[in-house]
Amino acid sequence: MxxxxxxxxxxxxxxxxxxxxTRINPANREVLSGEFPVSPWEEIDEVLEAAHTAFKEVRDFAPxxxxxxxxxxxxxxxxxxxxxxxxxxxxxxxxxxxxxxxxxxxxxxxxxxxxxxxxxxxSWTLPTIDTKTNIRSMLGPIGPxxxxxxxxxxxxxxxxxxxxxxxxxxxxxxxxxxxxxxxxxxxxxxxxxxxxxxxxxxxxxxxxxxxxxxxxxxxxxxxxxxxxxxxxxxxxxxxxxxxxxxxxxxxxxxxxxxSSINPVFILPNALSERLDDLVEEFVGSCLMGTGQFCTNPGLVVLRAGDHAEQFISAVAKKFEEAPAGTLLGEGVEQSLRAGIVAIQRTGAHIVTGNKPVDESRCCFANTLLRSTGKQFLNDPNGHQEEAFGNSSLLVVCDSDDEMIAVAEQLEGNLTGCIYSETNGADDALYDQLAGELRRYVGRLLNDKMPTGVAVSPAMNHGGPYPAxxxxxxxxxxxxxxxxxxxxxECYDNVRPHRLPPELRDENTIDGLSRFVDGEWTDRSLGQ
Amino acid sequence: MxxxxxxxxxxxxxxxxxxxxTRINPANREVLSGEFPVSPWEEIDEVLEAAHTAFKEVRDFAPxxxxxxxxxxxxxxxxxxxxxxxxxxxxxxxxxxxxxxxxxxxxxxxxxxxxxxxxxxxSWTLPTIDTKTNIRSMLGPIGPxxxxxxxxxxxxxxxxxxxxxxxxxxxxxxxxxxxxxxxxxxxxxxxxxxxxxxxxxxxxxxxxxxxxxxxxxxxxxxxxxxxxxxxxxxxxxxxxxxxxxxxxxxxxxxxxxxSSINPVFILPNALSERLDDLVEEFVGSCLMGTGQFCTNPGLVVLRAGDHAEQFISAVAKKFEEAPAGTLLGEGVEQSLRAGIVAIQRTGAHIVTGNKPVDESRCCFANTLLRSTGKQFLNDPNGHQEEAFGNSSLLVVCDSDDEMIAVAEQLEGNLTGCIYSETNGADDALYDQLAGELRRYVGRLLNDKMPTGVAVSPAMNHGGPYPAxxxxxxxxxxxxxxxxxxxxxECYDNVRPHRLPPELRDENTIDGLSRFVDGEWTDRSLGQ
Incomplete structure (x- = not known):
């Protein structure tokens, strides 16, 4: 080829x-046939010029x-x-x-x-019309x-x-x-x-x-x-x-x-209420796709106690039993191992995993790390190193206050989850935690793991920097x-026939709501 | 003091x-009594900490x-x-x-x-609800x-x-x-x-x-x-x-x-149709507030001909007759003079002004510069230097195509205006120009000067970089x-009583429209 x-x-x-x-097949580390080019600047410049020209042309296209x-x-x-x-x-x-x-x-x-x-x-254009001033605006294309x-x-x-x-x-x-x-x-x-x-x-x-x-x-x-x-x-x-x-x-x-480590807080009464389900949900979410999701739960915060220990043992057992999935490539394999090493430097230790399992393909053992709330607070950044793949860090806190303090030290993330007891036994802690977490995550979940990003009009797959x-x-x-x-794009005193269809007096676009004089309406003006 | x-x-x-x-009174260059402090970092750090604390508190406030x-x-x-x-x-x-x-x-x-x-x-929060997935989102505060x-x-x-x-x-x-x-x-x-x-x-x-x-x-x-x-x-x-x-x-x-130089294109038939009015409008807009508006018309593009010459002469006369207003301060005075010098380096020359008029106060003569389309295209950046204040540059083009070529070389601006003949004689040129101009300006105006930025829901006081x-x-x-x-802020599977009021099933906020399952509505869910 x-x-x-x-x-x-x-x-x-x-x-x-x-x-x-070239590239490899991560399932057997073999180089696949076929070479692909690295484009030099002259070629990229040509691409830009062609895109620029195309943009001029499509600006006149009907949507x-x-x-x-x-x-x-x-x-x-x-x-x-x-x-x-x-x-x-x-x-x-x-x-x-x-x-x-x-x-x-x-x-x-x-x-x-x-x-x-x-x-x-x-619907994405948010047409806005102010009839008093005859100023009209909407979102339009930004360019290539x-x-x-x-x-x-x-x-x-x-x-x-x-x-x-x-x-x-x-x-x-x-x-x-x-x-x-x-x-x-x-x-x-x-x-x-x-x-x-x-x-x-x-x-x-x-x-x-x-x-x-x-x-x-x-x-x-x-x-x-x-x-x-x-x-x-x-x-x-x-x-x-x-x-x-x-x-x-x-x-x-x-x-x-x-990157995002997608913190999951499991509150004490939820843990005692439905420990087995939580183990199941967490392991399923964490190992799905060999953990290679942007919203993979990479950090779990628990309060110390017997139930926390039971949770950790049960998760560890399942991590050991589950086959180590194949990773996307050698780069991911290397960065996963490097991420685990970085987290260990904070004093976190390995509960299970952290070893090669099959040299013939790109993979690494399902790995569970453990640290304490105190250690986390001593080195919040180190504990938030991403180990992208089938790995997660459990942080065991001594108190509710320590859990809240951990939340206060979070970087920006795509998601944050809180599991709480069904009948409200965790609600006081929930309220405090959610208030902190809300500022640092794009999507706040209840009783649900973060993987699975529905293509919904209400979805936020985003979040504060550096997510x-x-x-x-x-x-x-x-x-x-x-x-x-x-x-x-704003139009000020622009003659009616020159306005884009979205902003004309008559609303000819089926179902289009416009923000007219402070209200959303799909009516034409003057009606 | x-x-x-x-x-x-x-x-x-x-x-x-x-x-x-200290500061001065620009009307007499005298230092006003009173000293004001430069805050050191320790003080700014304290300010940030106080704002951070305040933000935690107000997050729970009702709007x-x-x-x-x-x-x-x-x-x-x-x-x-x-x-x-x-x-x-x-x-x-x-x-x-x-x-x-x-x-x-x-x-x-x-x-x-x-x-x-x-x-x-x-109304700013754009609440969005997807009932199928029970995902809900809205805009919330970003922080201090x-x-x-x-x-x-x-x-x-x-x-x-x-x-x-x-x-x-x-x-x-x-x-x-x-x-x-x-x-x-x-x-x-x-x-x-x-x-x-x-x-x-x-x-x-x-x-x-x-x-x-x-x-x-x-x-x-x-x-x-x-x-x-x-x-x-x-x-x-x-x-x-x-x-x-x-x-x-x-x-x-x-x-x-x-900065923004707010280009104004006056099309040939508009110029012949209503020359006197255009002179009046332009001079009024350009010298208002001694030209110290973000949307001051700093660049006017005309097509060569007798009417263009008449326009230039009439504007120059009015610039000479009008008193030179007082500028905001010595900094503005200096940058205005420097901007005029920079524009002259492109080959543009002075039609009128460009001299001190009253040393006792911060001011400079109303200044009009002139260049050609050809010169502009040789040095587009130089011609787009901002000379903030009572000054403007006229660019006289040899042809419609040259006017369009000038538009193609514009930097991002807050506004762009096109004046065209009332009955459509300029419409062919308008269409071509507007297509170009639209990409480089936040607000496109017809037959109206850019100064005067109404606080309207449809206003855009913004535009492409570097505006x-x-x-x-x-x-x-x-x-x-x-x-x-x-x-x-997105809420995924969050329990109903924990949702912000904007996202609950019942819509209790008077007049609030929400984007529910793809439609704007002020109804409660299930109704």
Whole structure:
């Protein structure tokens, strides 16, 4: 297999770069056939120019055009599900079924269709009309969006098919997809479907483009470029913060979804009430997908006592019994081991795991660490090192106050959970804890583990820094996720026939609510 | 007059710093009596700690508490209008009437009351409920907000009384006001009213605080601090970008309102249709307030011809006839002169002005510069240097295409205007120009000058970088401006009695619309 082509300005063509990379199958550590190119700056510059040109063209498109493309794309993917899923399985070792085929693929296609619906119904635009001053405003497209997808969802967060892609397109923006280096073939197959759908729905040439890899410096240049509107990035913290610094300097919004340890507080009476269920729920959530979820519960806070000890023993037993799943790759394996070492440096010790189990594939023993509330408070940062994968840290506190003190020291997270006793026996502690936790998490859960991020209009897959770069936005959930890729467009005294349809007196868009003189209404003006 | 006190944690007290500063009356260049302190880091740290503590306390407050405070504050100001206006006049040379007393003061009080109303009606929170998944979300307060007010609106954008202050408080956040160094006495008087209102409405001690000045380094440390939620900054570009870099590194949102030259395109047929009116409108807008508005028209683009020459001559005549207004201070005077020099370096030449007129006060001749479209396109950045004050640059283009090419080279601006002929003779050119201009401006106007920023729900006082730091937000307009100081709070499976009132099944908040299962409705769930 020769070097694979990039997709630039409507064409599949050889990269002009000379560097290439390969990838492995994490299930057997074997190098997969096929090389993929590292795009040099000249090529990225061309991609930017094509996206810029495409943006000028699509600004005049009716929103239905974007919906048509998204729907055609979803239908294209449906004709190639088995091929795409097989590639993803080979590149990530995630099981074909139920994970890839029945879970992620269904979600991916559904997201594209939900985004199409949002493009049509315009609910993301928040049209606002002030009749007294004749000033009108709405959200409109921000410009070409660069999407950097993560490793752990090769379909649903894929740079050319996932949530960021769907959101960016539905809000009217060209996308420059930067595929993840660990699953380029999966991305290439998706891009083929995207390119085909773009052609059949007559989108401009530079509307969807794919490159596989850039140097760090060129990645930074890309996100800072004046021709770019914004960036969506999901992945490791260090690489994300490197891009953030560049984008910030260039004045371009960048939406990051970085690491999160997703603290779970199990209150004392909940533990005594339903210990076995909690063990089951926690182990299931923690080891699912070999722990490789953004919302994996990486920190559990308990109050010391017999029940806590029973919980820990039971979890440890299940961690030992459960097979160690295959990790996404050697990078994840290394960072998991490094994360566990970092947490141990705080004085936390190993309850179980922390050893290799099968050298023939990428994996590591299911690992449980344990520390105390006192130790946590001595070194809050050290205890919040992420060990991404099948690992979790239990922090045992001496008192309710210590649990609250731990909550006060949390960094920003995507989620925070509190389990409390059914009939209110934990409510006093709940109230104090929730007050703290609320400030540091995007999504607060009750009696439920954080994994499983529904594509719901009310979802927040976001949270305070450093979980993301801005606590006001969500990466999942439609229409809210579209608003990341939007600018506020205001029209002051603009002649009626020049207004966008969303802002005209007559409301011709079926079901569209507008904020008119302080009230949401779907009526036309003057009626 | 000794060194004036700072307001920290509920007390007026001497600053612990040893450095002080004074200010002048720009109308006679005399140093005004009274010294104001530069706060050292230890003092700022104390301010942050007090704000952090206050935030914990107010998180449990009903929204009405913030409204009560804002309304009490508005009423307090009303009892001291003459004193406050007199101080502002002395420190800025802006006329008492109509500007300060009848314009800005009325606006300031009205903004506080509009913000109070938004705090009560919760329209800024965008509550979203998905009944299928039982996930609910809304915008909530982001945490203590630092407000850096500008020089040019000592009341309506004052750090402790203006739009950012009102928005931050109405969304439930404590404010750390960093007064502008040119009008500290005005700010102090307002802060006295704020402090008194906070006391009578029983707000916590650290809820509103005032410092007057910091070193650059300490300002950067303040905006990056983990205890801070966000920053609102209005002012010069270089200082704003310095703070932006620090805030970005710290992961704290910062909303900037920086320089903008507010391009005005006058299309050929409009010019021939109503030349006299256009001259009148432009000169009025450009010289109003001695040109010291964020939305002052600093760049006018015309197509060459007799009418363009007549326009230029008529404007020049009026610039010469109009008295040169007093500028806000020596800093503004210097930067205006430097800006004019910078623009001249591009090859632009002076039509009129560019000379001192009265050494006894801060002022400079009304200045008109002229360049060509060709020159602009040779050095677009140089032609977009801001010369803040009573100055403007006219760019005369040889063709419609050149006008469009100029639009393509614009930086991000708050506003962009197009004047076109009444009956549609300019419409073809309008369409092309507007398509370009739309991407670079927050507010697009027709047949209207950009000065005059109504406090309207549909207003956008924002725009693409470098006019601001994020094109999705507005600094003026309620409720939208409140959303800058918000985080997205999601509740997943949270027990009903623990939900905030906005997200409960029963909608008890009068008039509050919620986005329930994809539709805006003010009904309770299940009804």
């Amino acid at each position: 020769s070097v694979q082509p990039v997709h630039i300005n409507g064409e599949w063509r050889p990269s002009t770069g000379s560097k290439t990379f 239905e055009r974007f919906a048509d493309f998204l729907e055609a794309y979803a239908a294209e993917i449906e004709t190639r599900i088995d091929d795409i899923v097989a590639a993803a399985n080979e590149e990530t070792a995630l099981p074909v079924s139920p994970r890839l085929k029945d879970g992620e693929m269904v979600r991916t296609i559904d997201q594209l269709r939900q985004a199409a619906q949002a493009a049509r119904n315009r 969006v660069a999407v950097f997808g993560p490793n752990n969802f090769p379909l649903a967060f894929n740079s050319i098919a996932g949530g960021d892609f769907a959101a960016a397109v539905a809000s009217g923006n060209p996308v420059i997809a930067k595929g993840h280096s660990a699953h380029p073939r999966t991305t290439q197959l998706l891009a083929e479907s995207a390119a085909h759908a773009a052609e059949t729905t007559k989108m401009p040439k530079g509307f969807v483009q794919l490159i596989y890899r850039t140097s760090h410096e060129d990645g930074a240049r890309l996100v800072a470029d004046k021709r770019l509107g914004a960036t969506g990035y999901t992945g490791a913290r260090h690489a994300g913060l490197f891009l953030k610094e560049a984008a910030d300097k260039g004045g371009n919004p960048i939406y990051l979804e970085l 993301t770069g801005h606590p006001g936005f969500t990466a999942v959930g439609i229409p809210a996720s579209l608003r990341r890729f939007a600018m506020l | 000794s060194v004036q006190p700072v307001h920290i944690n509920g007390e007026w007290r001497p600053s612990t710093g040893s450095k002080t500063f 009405e508490r913030f409204a009560d405070f804002l309304e009490a504050y508005a009423a307090e100001i009303e009892t001291r209008i003459d004193d406050i206006v007199a101080a502002a006049n002395e420190e800025t040379a802006l006329p008492v009437s109509p500007r300060l007393k009848d314009g800005e003061m009325v606006r300031t009080i009205d903004q506080l009351r509009q913000a109070a109303q938004a705090a009560r009606n919760r 907000v630092a407000v850096f007010g500008p020089n040019n609106f000592p009341l309506a954008f004052n750090s402790i009384a203006g739009g950012d202050f009102a928005a931050a408080v109405a969304s439930g956040n404590p404010v750390i006001a960093k007064g502008h160094s040119a009008h500290p006495r005005t700010t102090q008087l307002l802060a006295e009213s704020a402090a008194h209102a906070a006391e009578t409405t029983k707000m916590p001690k650290g809820f509103v605080q005032l410092i007057y000045r910091t070193s650059h380094e300490d300002g950067a440390r303040l905006v990056a601090d983990k205890r801070l939620g966000a920053t609102g900054y209005t002012g010069a570009r270089h200082a704003g970008l310095f703070l932006k870099e620090a805030a970005d590194k710290g992961g704290n949102p910062i909303y900037l309102e920086l 601001t730091g994020h094109p999705g937000f507005t600094a003026v307009g309620i409720p939208a401006s409140l959303r800058r100081f918000a985080m997205l």
